[in-house]
Amino acid sequence: MNMSRTRPTIADLRAMKGKRQLTMLRVMTIEEAEAAEQAGIDIVSIPPDLLLDPRYRDAAPSLFSMPGDNFYEIGTADDFLRWAFKMYKASADAVYCSASYATIKRMADEAIPVIGHVGLIPSRRTWTGGWKAVGKTAESALEILAAVRHLEAAGAFGAEIEVVPVEVAAAISERTSLFMISMGAGRGCDAQYLFAEDVLGQNRGHMPRHSKVYRNFAAEFDRLQAERVAAFGEFVADVERKAFPEDRHVVHMDLAQLRAFMDRIEKQ
Structure with missing residues (x-):
């Protein structure tokens, strides 16, 4: 202000x-x-x-x-x-x-x-x-x-x-x-x-x-749009080649809890 x-x-x-x-x-x-x-x-x-x-x-x-x-x-x-x-x-x-x-x-x-x-x-x-x-x-x-x-x-x-x-x-x-x-x-x-x-x-x-x-904001907007397309394309490529998600992008379950969960669903 x-x-x-x-x-x-x-x-x-x-x-x-x-x-x-x-x-x-x-x-x-x-x-x-x-x-x-x-x-x-x-x-x-x-x-x-x-x-x-x-x-x-x-x-x-x-x-x-x-x-x-x-x-x-x-x-x-x-x-x-x-x-x-x-x-x-x-x-x-x-x-x-x-x-x-x-x-x-x-x-x-x-x-x-x-x-x-x-x-x-x-x-x-x-x-x-x-x-x-x-x-x-x-x-x-x-x-x-x-x-x-x-x-x-x-x-x-x-x-x-x-x-x-x-x-x-x-x-x-x-x-x-x-x-x-x-x-x-x-x-x-x-x-x-x-x-x-x-x-x-x-x-x-x-x-x-x-x-x-x-x-010249028009040129900057064009540059940003090209960057959007490129970024989205890289995301598509990462998913297709299984580079995303990486381990750092997900949450894991405690091993004991996972075993308990798997036991229950297998009994069902």
Whole structure:
């Protein structure tokens, strides 16, 4: 446990807006959360089930933790409110929501800190042309600004801004009270956000342009899988040639007890 840090509050993050950039990762496991804690990451996005794991806060006591899921996985505004209360009770510092402004307002009205989403929203990408940058024209950039204003009015605390031109993201961040989290939107925002699987090189498919790979876990996973196959094969070979089990792998019966046992079963 890192005892040198305390978990930031909403007030802390608001006070840091425009002063320094924070770091944020999407982590999926206890091990990744613990690594983020030890590495000094500020914010994590996590699956709801991870937050509910009783080991989570022991592993990540000072991480500002934001559970989130696609809006269609959670449901209506009432479903979101019940879900948000459950998350807040389980030590969430904020919740992610890409649902309607009305849904965000329902949670914000109950003092639940909510992070919205503007720009490329994966769950709504059909409206903006698929997996591509959003806000490259003046008109579409103004639409992103309008979305930010709607989030402000709904009571959101912040917003992820994804794959938006750096000039647009910086201009919007300067003109909003929202805490702006950049995913591929440049350094003009308040935090830089990457997925742990990309940072670690676990992603075998398309690598997003905005991501950066720092390790090659995919190669390590391949090596470990080859080692699994080899180890299992050696076990098969040992059994077939009667090299396993050896005497050290089994338990023997006391000789007197064995004789008594054999006498009885022979009489039967």
